[in-house]
Amino acid sequence: MPFASLGLSPALVAAAGALGFRSPTPVQAEAIPAILRGTDLVAQAQTGSGKTAAFALPLLQQLQGTQPSRRPRALVLAPTRELAAQVGEVLQGLARHLPHAPRVAVVFGGVSINPQMMALRGGADVVVATPGRLLDLVEHNALSLSSVGLLVLDEADRLLDLGFAEELQRVLALLPGKRQNLLFSATFPPGVEQLAQGLLHEPVRVQVAESAANTPDITQRAIQVDAARRTQLLRHLVQEQQWSRVLVFVATQYAAEHVAEKLYKAGIYASPFHGGLSQGARKQVLQEFKDERWQVVVTTDLAARGIDIAQLPAVVNYDLPRSAVDHVHRIGRTGRAGESGVAISFITPEAEAHFRLIEKRQHQAVPREQIPGFEPTQSPPGTPAPGTGGIKGKRPSKKDKLRAAAAAQQPPSS
Numbered sequence: 001m002p003f004a005s006l007g008l009s010p011a012l013v014a015a016a017g018a019l020g021f022r023s024p025t026p027v028q029a030e031a032i033p034a035i036l037r038g039t040d041l042v043a044q045a046q047t048g049s050g051k052t053a054a055f056a057l058p059l060l061q062q063l064q065g066t067q068p069s070r071r072p073r074a075l076v077l078a079p080t081r082e083l084a085a086q087v088g089e090v091l092q093g094l095a096r097h098l099p100h101a102p103r104v105a106v107v108f109g110g111v112s113i114n115p116q117m118m119a120l121r122g123g124a125d126v127v128v129a130t131p132g133r134l135l136d137l138v139e140h141n142a143l144s145l146s147s148v149g150l151l152v153l154d155e156a157d158r159l160l161d162l163g164f165a166e167e168l169q170r171v172l173a174l175l176p177g178k179r180q181n182l183l184f185s186a187t188f189p190p191g192v193e194q195l196a197q198g199l200l201h202e203p204v205r206v207q208v209a210e211s212a213a214n215t216p217d218i219t220q221r222a223i224q225v226d227a228a229r230r231t232q233l234l235r236h237l238v239q240e241q242q243w244s245r246v247l248v249f250v251a252t253q254y255a256a257e258h259v260a261e262k263l264y265k266a267g268i269y270a271s272p273f274h275g276g277l278s279q280g281a282r283k284q285v286l287q288e289f290k291d292e293r294w295q296v297v298v299t300t301d302l303a304a305r306g307i308d309i310a311q312l313p314a315v316v317n318y319d320l321p322r323s324a325v326d327h328v329h330r331i332g333r334t335g336r337a338g339e340s341g342v343a344i345s346f347i348t349p350e351a352e353a354h355f356r357l358i359e360k361r362q363h364q365a366v367p368r369e370q371i372p373g374f375e376p377t378q379s380p381p382g383t384p385a386p387g388t389g390g391i392k393g394k395r396p397s398k399k400d401k402l403r404a405a406a407a408a409q410q411p412p413s414s
């Protein structure tokens, strides 16, 4: 199916072609016509499935039909600076090929606000922003959001959750009540769904059914290892698997520094990437990773969402993520745009129960493996020593006992 059949103008079809997009991905095929009709929309589609262009193309087309104005008519919010920059690049890359190219301003924190204020002075048709800096700019009178007719929340569930709730409410209060709202993410946990409903007016729901053709080709592996031997195992895998690049997720900024340093000292080009670095350093590390100048980047969940690194063959969960939702986003950094990838999780005895929970939420069972020379020496906590009787999981927990007591009080069902 060609892009033209979705209702996009010849100029936008050509702009998509200039970025190498010849035919729409499933989420683009479904979302673009609905957005062009002007309806609110919630789109849930797998990581790496082309969600950015799914809103960027119709957004630009809608701007083409409106009167020029100094005030932005479309606003795209993203939860991280890197993602805002990436979305801005796609919009700018498309806009460049259009007649009367719409002006795309990208604003985020961690860098001086003055150049952003200067850039906005000339006017912008679209603003791509992280919420905090956007509010700062409004407070500095560098920007008015009173003409925004189209709002996009990229990684919408993250923007709607607690961490951003207050800032998002403040942004929403600055927007006209009558506007089109578009929500995109690979995940919409149930609690967030309800919040989203409050924002939307009769939304169209796009949920690209998983099929072999559009499910990211990510092979998951779960390797059992003692916590203290993870860095050595990582080093062994990097050397043995000869990945051109690998993104490693850890739990803290300190761990990112520590693991990267250990690998670097062992002769592997490894760099940390986390929110404790200056924005200049963050930008440089990500760009150098994309340019294949770093083989390993060790990061926190800062890099879990949205970041698009072409040909990233492997992701490693050195520490497991807190939630199954984070797991979906982390492993989705590989296997993007039809490529294949491997996602390896290190399962320490302490983390076994948590990984089982992640597997359950994802309706997946990942076989456990052990690598010769790195077999765990400890048993999961709570496992009785051989011969002491009792099997973990068979003894009723406090919760099980409460449930049993409650069930005993229920009248038998008819």
Ligand code: AMP
Residues within 6 Å of the ligand: 020, 021, 022, 023, 024, 025, 028, 047, 048, 049, 050, 051, 052, 053, 306, 308, 310, 336, 337
């Ligand atoms: P996204 O999910 O928006 O981050 O996109 C994932 C990757 O797919 C990016 O590298 C895009 O450049 C690429 N992509 C998006 N749409 C298309 C398309 N229609 N054809 C080919 N590649 C695409």
